Amino acid sequence: MKKRLFIPVAIALVILVAYNVLIAFAAKKTQRQHLLNALNHLPPSTDCLFLGNSLIEAGCDAGAFESSWSQPSSTPTAVNLGLGATTPVEHYLILKRAFEQPVHIKYVIYGFFDDQLNAAPDGAWEDLIGNRAFSYYFPKEAATFYTPNSRLGEWRLEMTERVPMLAERSSLWDRVELLRRQLDEIGMPKQKVNRFGRVGDFDALEAKDVPSFVQRCGAIVKVRKGFSPPIQAMIDLAHEHGAKFFFVEMPMSPRHRETFYSLPVWTEMRAHLQKLAQAQQATYITASDWVRDGANFEDTVHLNEQGARSFSAQLGMALSRMTVEKTNRLVAARDY
Amino acid sequence: MSELGNIEPRTPNVERRSAVAVLAWIKNFFDYLGASREEPPPGASFLASPLWLGIWWGVLIGLILLFCGQTSKFIYIDF
Numbered sequence: 417m418k419k420r421l422f423i424p425v426a427i428a429l430v431i432l433v434a435y436n437v438l439i440a441f442a443a444k445k446t447q448r449q450h451l452l453n454a455l456n457h458l459p460p461s462t463d464c465l466f467l468g469n470s471l472i473e474a475g476c477d478a479g480a481f482e483s484s485w486s487q488p489s490s491t492p493t494a495v496n497l498g499l500g501a502t503t504p505v506e507h508y509l510i511l512k513r514a515f516e517q518p519v520h521i522k523y524v525i526y527g528f529f530d531d532q533l534n535a536a537p538d539g540a541w542e543d544l545i546g547n548r549a550f551s552y553y554f555p556k557e558a559a560t561f562y563t564p565n566s567r568l569g570e571w572r573l574e575m576t577e578r579v580p581m582l583a584e585r586s587s588l589w590d591r592v593e594l595l596r597r598q599l600d601e602i603g604m605p606k607q608k609v610n611r612f613g614r615v616g617d618f619d620a621l622e623a624k625d626v627p628s629f630v631q632r633c634g635a636i637v638k639v640r641k642g643f644s645p646p647i648q649a650m651i652d653l654a655h656e657h658g659a660k661f662f663f664v665e666m667p668m669s670p671r672h673r674e675t676f677y678s679l680p681v682w683t684e685m686r687a688h689l690q691k692l693a694q695a696q697q698a699t700y701i702t703a704s705d706w707v708r709d710g711a712n713f714e715d716t717v718h719l720n721e722q723g724a725r726s727f728s729a730q731l732g733m734a735l736s737r738m739t740v741e742k743t744n745r746l747v748a749a750r751d752y
Numbered sequence: 753m754s755e756l757g758n759i760e761p762r763t764p765n766v767e768r769r770s771a772v773a774v775l776a777w778i779k780n781f782f783d784y785l786g787a788s789r790e791e792p793p794p795g796a797s798f799l800a801s802p803l804w805l806g807i808w809w810g811v812l813i814g815l816i817l818l819f820c821g822q823t824s825k826f827i828y829i830d831f
Contacts (some may be wrong), residue, residue, distance in 0.1 A: 420802050427806020428813060435814045470828065501828035543823055581817055589821030613828050
């Protein structure tokens with residue numbers, strides 16, 4: 417009887433181990449693993465980082481940014497560390513890893529949209545899939561944001577991190593989802609896709625409607641809510657390492673600007689965010705209307721290559737102007 | 753003697769009986785796999801072996817893990 421139970425259980429366990437090995441291999445090809453690899457091999461000359469979610473990943477062209485810098489002698493070497501479908505917690509973990517490398521970073525450029533800077537971090541089991549599994553790579557640090565002061569929460573992340581079929585569970589789900597979408601499209605018109613997914617799906621990233629946007633932003637402005645803990649931690653980290661922190665209100669499609677950013681609540685929200693940034697010695701750059709032509713977007717929120725080049729060039733010019741002005745002010749103050 | 757030589761032509765009844773037997777066997781096979789039958793059907797005694805059970809459980813667990821993500825919101829796909 418014991419043998420009859422032991423053998424099947426042992427075989428099932430062997431298959432589970434094989435499944436884990438398969439997932440571990442599949443996960444090595446994911447964007448988050450590529451980013452981790454890039455982080456561990458940052459060029460020593462790197463002194464400028466683009467940080468954020470897919471808005472930054474799609475919207476920042478390091479080459480265009482560098483070539484538009486007004487003073488060639490002080491042109492920074494920029495690296496785009498944007499990672500799609502991530503939140504400020506993952507951005508903090510990426511920044512922390514970058515500062516651990518033998519590089520001297522002078523500028524951290526953080527791109528955001530809507531109420532991203534104030535939203536509370538969410539790290540429930542169902543949230544940490546896809547690129548958000550990056551949090552599992554650094555469970556202790558991630559737990560301080562998701563479950564502050566909870567040893568149990570930290571332990572949960574640590575245990576999950578050790579089992580690939582849990583931590584990297586979505587690595588194969590992506591493939592299943594792609595298969596499901598292919599089956600869905602049999603005999604149906606093909607849906608438009610871009611490098612991040614189905615174009616139509618990105619409408620879900622925007623607020624559901626104007627009242628919900630007004631309610632979300634209004635609540636933040638009303639209580640004068642500060643930056644969320646991971647955003648605050650990023651600013652502190654940058655300052656500890658002597659880097660300047662820039663918030664960039666990322667370019668938005670004409671539809672998004674007309675629907676949401678033209679509302680009085682966004683004017684109040686922007687003023688609130690600017691005050692918060694100023695109090696933290698960070699610079700706030702309003703770039704949401706820098707790319708006005710809808711043809712420069714590949715969906716509701718992401719810039720296409722042409723849009724990214726145009727935006728990055730403008731950003732490079734703006735930043736170089738700011739740094740020149742600051743240097744001139746410092747020189748003038750010293751001479752005085 | 754028919755045109756087919758020595759081969760006896762099958763009557764529709766014989767065909768129906770064998771088809772029913774095959775269907776019954778398949779039903780019993782899946783009933784056993786689904787644990788709603790105690791004994792495997794004749795000729796499939798391997799289903800009761802511990803080796804087969806282990807493979808079957810492992811494959812089932814693997815398939816469940818593979819397909820249990822369908823309730824997740826896949827906006828971004830890591831192409």
